[in-house]
Amino acid sequence: MHSLHIPTPLVEPDWLARHLGHPELIILDASWHMPASGRSGKQEWRRQRLPGARFFDFDQDIRDKASSLPHMLPDEAHFAEAVARLGIGNHSRLVIYDSLGIFSAPRAWWMFRAMGHQQVAVLNGGLPGWQRLGLPLEQGEPELPSPTRFQAHRQRHWIADADDVARALSRADCRVLDARSRERFSGEAADPRAGVRPGHMPGALCLPFGELLTADGRLPPPQQLRRQLAPLLSPEHSLICSCGSGVTAAILALAATLAGHEKVAVYDGSWAEWGSTSDRPITLGH
Known part of the structure; x- marks a missing residue:
């Protein structure tokens, strides 16, 4: 065979x-x-x-x-x-x-x-x-x-830690995308995990993972994903995807890969780590 x-x-x-x-x-x-x-x-x-x-x-x-x-x-x-x-x-x-x-x-x-x-x-x-x-x-x-x-x-390039995220937030050639809901991103909704602060990383952009999916829970074709991602990042940007605990961030990573982006990583600790670490900066609002 x-x-x-x-x-x-x-x-x-x-x-x-x-x-x-x-x-x-x-x-x-x-x-x-x-x-x-x-x-x-x-x-x-x-x-x-x-x-x-x-x-x-x-x-x-x-x-x-x-x-x-x-x-x-x-x-x-x-x-x-x-x-x-x-x-x-x-x-x-x-x-x-x-x-x-x-x-x-x-x-x-x-x-x-x-x-x-x-x-x-x-x-x-x-x-x-x-x-x-x-x-x-x-x-x-x-x-x-x-x-x-x-x-x-x-493969180190697929994996981001908190220091990688902190560096990316200050660089024009990087983007940090957060897959959580807009309410959790803004801090209007409390985090479901005890001891985790509400809000988001200063400079991160919000792209709730559900906004990429079709009504029947599928990812659309690559050309549609490219159109959806275009307002937030260009092909030459390095991308770090984050979420609550590193699960739905991988949906953004998969979507970006399908759309042709080559420099894609997932922040493994995601907000569970960043939001519970007192010396990491956070911001509220959209």
Whole structure:
């Protein structure tokens, strides 16, 4: 059988359906829900999933367990060991989805890119889009994957820390985009995490992730994404994407990548870190 090539960081359900069963293809369910929702991505995956999908748990398992911040990117050794347990090798072709459409899957996509794995894509429309087309689903106890080997190579240019953000905020050739709601960005709405101040970084720009999505929870074509991003950044800008805890920031990173931007990073700690660090400046209002 020919080797499978993932053509773009975003694939459509019909493309995935045509390649189901390819030996190099691994489907990952990276569903995660806000703590207040009362939903468990892992429990829902156990009940219903795309055929053969394995659960990618970036909230409890594949994270930096030494950090007090939520679901921070782990080091290379931890990441490599965890994904190898899922049967993922460096030759694997990955398609990642979530149960909301486009929400948490881009976070897992970014993690793989940040660890040097390029053959990885997000399923446009996620589980709801797959279901709307009447494509096959799997129920019951999932099969355990056969462990393999994975070598991770951390790609520093995909990852921003608080110091990177502070430098970017003062540079004309950089942009910091915040994916949170306009109410949280302005400080009109309190942060859902205890001890985290309201507001935003001075000089950051607000682009709520939902404003990029279509009504049915999909990312639009690249030319439309380019039009939506054009008022905020130009192709030569270096971009850092931020949000509440580094999940929806990855939606902006994926959208910018699809639109052709090449210098894109995610601020892993995001507002959970910046807003709880007393010596980091904040501002209120729009």
